[in-house]
Amino acid sequence: MKKMKRVLSIILVVAMVFSIVGCAKTQTPEEPKVEAIFKPGTYEGEADGFHGKIIAKVTVTETEITDITVEHTETAGLGDKAVEKIVLGVKETDSLNVPMVSGATYSSTGILAAITAALEKAGADIEALKNKEVEGAKAAEDVEKTADVIIVGAGGAGLAAAVTAHQNGASVIVIEKMPQVGGNTIISGSAFNSADPDRQATLEMTDLEKKTVEGIIAAEQTDPIVKEWQATLKTEYEAYLASGKTTLFDSPTLHKLQTYNGGDKQGKPELISTFTDNTLPAIQWLESLGMEFKDSVFTVLGALWNRSHKPVKPLGTGYIETYMNYIEANKNDIEIMVDTTAKSFIVDNGAVTGVNAEFGGAKVTLHANKGVILAAGGFGANVDMREEYNTLWPSLKNVKTTNQSGATGDGTVMAEEIGASLIGMEYIQxxxxxxxxxxxxxxxxxxxxxxxxxxxxxxxxxxxxxxxxxxxxxxxxxxxxxxxxxxxxxxxxxxxxxxxxxxxxxxxxxxxxxxxxxxxxxxxxxxxxxxxxxxxxxxxxxxxxxxxxxxxxxxxxxxxxxxxxxxxxxxxxxxxVHHTMGGVEITPSAQVLDKDGNIIKGLYAAGEVTGGIHGTNRLGGNALADIAVFGRIAGESAALAK
Missing domain, CATH: 3.90.700.10 (Succinate dehydrogenase/fumarate reductase flavoprotein, catalytic domain)
Known part of the structure; x- marks a missing residue:
């Protein structure tokens, strides 16, 4: 649009030059004057965003928006992307008729309001700018692609799976229905639970904490695996006391028992065991990719123990940036397709071999040589789905959520349609x-x-x-x-x-x-x-x-x-509403089970889309650990499948 405007301006100048040097008696009709819609200058507007004030400085000529600069504190990787996208849209179209960015409504509303406030000072007809007809983009075309591993969802679990699958030799395509990667991970509080002797060495064990451990050892249990955990914990704790140490005691075994008990003993012991045994290796893996955690640990809300790790970078940006840095460095083998919505699995002779999706109304057909990983998140932002499964809380219709707007349970529905077992769907945190x-x-x-x-x-x-x-x-x-x-x-x-x-x-x-x-x-x-x-x-x-x-x-x-x-x-x-503990049932290898307990060949799952790990209640700080651990397992399992 703007290139066309500039070309027209050049043509007009050339025409004027020729009219002057030509026959003075020859008169040419004047070009129609373009009506001014702005008072030229730079104007400032302000509005509330998600994290505070957004200030927009807008520069205009009589007919064109030439520049927009913005000051804001919106969430890195999400809100800031919404700001960038809307600023670009306003500049390219010279209008306020630009769409909100899905998943970043408050940031989108804030930046548009700030730009609007600035344009009001420029004397613009705001309603006309909001209703201005904008030339449509080129229609999307149907596409068909193949990779070793197809992943649905580009949040923390999906990206962890993508990186791990590639590290195990696979080519990868990741699809994400939102316009940006990150899912709930990027807006999370970022706490990651793991027993970690080095970081916990600075903490002193209190008498109350000792009583907590002793109570866990003495508690009555019926599951044979959990009884074995208790016996192991007793041995570990006795060795700790005999050592004369005074620093905080912790171990994957204590983490197992607190996770199991904290979920009212409804989590599957084999999944919990796999989870807690792999949290510290997951942290070390993230650090090997360049991610930084602070040297100390803390207790996040509902964690029950001082084992929550905090990244150096704010919120969940550290996780997503770490994954995306790796993906960018290997972009010939890993493709991310945003604004691409999964619709159904492709099933051939009982095995999942790909995904049917949509982009801009066009069909996207993705074939997997080795496997498909479902990492589409939970359903905390889907009010109807919450009401369908909720049996433990009063109505949740009017309760807001911490989740980004894309957490609507689409992947869970897709999996159920091909016979996947769902477990613990009523457990909504x-x-x-x-x-x-x-x-x-x-x-x-x-x-x-x-x-x-x-x-x-x-x-x-x-x-x-x-x-x-x-x-x-x-x-x-x-x-x-x-x-x-x-x-x-x-x-x-x-x-x-x-x-x-x-x-x-x-x-x-x-x-x-x-x-x-x-x-x-x-x-x-x-x-x-x-x-x-x-x-x-x-x-x-x-x-x-x-x-x-x-x-x-x-x-x-x-x-x-x-x-x-x-x-x-x-x-x-x-x-x-924060987390949905229920979802697709998986094995410790992240393979999806059907309703008869059989493995659905070719289909793996990780993250909040799965169920069976956290029981009725997830411990604070266990989610990001869960998605890293099982994201890695799913990526490796799919990449090495035969």
Whole structure:
């Protein structure tokens, strides 16, 4: 469009030159004057994005948008891609008639609003720009391709599978229905659980933690595999005590038992064993690819133990960038196809041999020489599907979700259509940590379990803040308006530019009204509208439990620092749908099972699309470990299939 405009301008100039040097008496008809739609200049507009203010500076001539520069703090790999795509669309079309970017609605809305505000200052007819007809793109054509391994879904599990399949000699095609890679991984809090002797060596074992381990060893179990775990843990723990060590005890065996017990013993022991035995190797593999984790570990919400690893890069960007760096370096063998929606599996003599998909209305037929990996994620963003399977919670119709909009269970439906077994579909995880407006984890001010408490609208604590996620959410739902405040102090935010787990500084959150700051607890109470005496009492009794003066009234065992150093901070949270534990049933080799327990040849699965690992409740920090472990297993299994 713009090239055509420039060509026309050159033609007009040439025509004018010839009219001047030609016969002066000869008059040529004047070209029709193009009506001005902007007042030339550079204008600034501002609007709210997902993570804060978006500022757009728009430069225009009388008829054209020539430049747009943007300042923002949107999520790397997701929100920033939406900003880039919409800016490009506005510049190319000289209009506001550009589509939202799927999965990044808030960022899309924010950048369009900021550009609109700038163009209003330029005197533009905004409605005309919104309704301007734009020339359509060239229609997509049907395509047919073949690779050794076809992967459905470009989130953390799918990309881990792609890298591993290639490392095992396979060519790979990955399809993703969204316009960008990353899935839920890229917007996650990034915690990755694993026993890790080196990083845990700086932590001291508390008496309460010792009691926790002893209780797990002594608990009654019926499954023979789990009994073997207990016997192994007993041996490991006795050796630890005999060594005289005082640092934190941990092992894959303890991780197994906490995962199993934390899911009400509904997870499949053989899957849990494969999972926890491979978490540390998965971290080491990621590090071999260039990913960096911090040297210390912490306890993420609902993790139950101090084994959560945190990447150096914010959110889940480190995982996705690591995978994509490898894929870019091997792009001749690994192809990523975005905006490509899987529709059905190709089945030949009972074996899955490919995928039927669509791109822009055209057919995409993909053939797999060795295998197909399903890594399409869960169904947390599909309200109807949640309602269909939910039997454990009140209606979830009006509950927001932390998930990106593409988590709609398409892959689960595809698998069921060819006879795959589904397991644990009723197990839907809610968190007590949703943003009251968006339902996302963004804005959460907690840095870890040990240094914060929850209070309700009266200023009173109501639950063990180190408990399972479902236990905390159930307790929150019983509070007024199912609404709570997270309370922390300077131990969590030594300076105003200290960032939370979602790359947001506490000063920015306070400035945006998403968090509140007080130099005293009474001052903080006044700002958030809770009874100051109740808040002071809640903090005081918590602090006594920290130093062991009293036992915690809710049975909490995970502590670090007292909440006793100003400034004090508060952030509001509500229940939100976070994870779907149910899905396609798999073997420890990530092969998909049918309803009769037989392996469906050629089909593998990994990540949240699978079920049977986490039982009724997933431990915090186990998801990213799960998708890396089983993504790797699926990639290797498919690549080496015969």
């Amino acid at each position: 809610l968190l007590p940590m949703g943003d009251p407006v968006t339902g996302s984890l963004s804005g959460n001010i907690e840095q870890g379990v040990q240094n914060r408490i929850f209070v309700n609208k009266d200023g009173n604590r109501f639950v063990d803040e180190g408990a399972r996620r479902d236990v905390m959410t159930q307790a929150l739902m019983k509070q007024t308006d199912a609404y709570m405040w997270v309370i922390v102090d300077q131990h969590s935010y030594p300076t105003g530019d200290t960032k939370n787990n979602f790359n947001e500084t506490i000063d920015d959150l306070v400035a945006a009204g998403r968090a509140f700051k007080g130099n005293t607890l009474e001052e903080l109470a006044a700002q958030i509208g809770v009874d100051p005496a109740n808040l002071v009492n809640s903090v005081d009794t918590f602090n006594k439990a920290v130093d062991g003066t009293v036992s915690d009234e809710f049975g909490r065992t995970l502590f670090a620092d007292k909440i006793d150093t100003a400034p004090f901070y508060a952030g509001a949270r509500v229940p939100t």
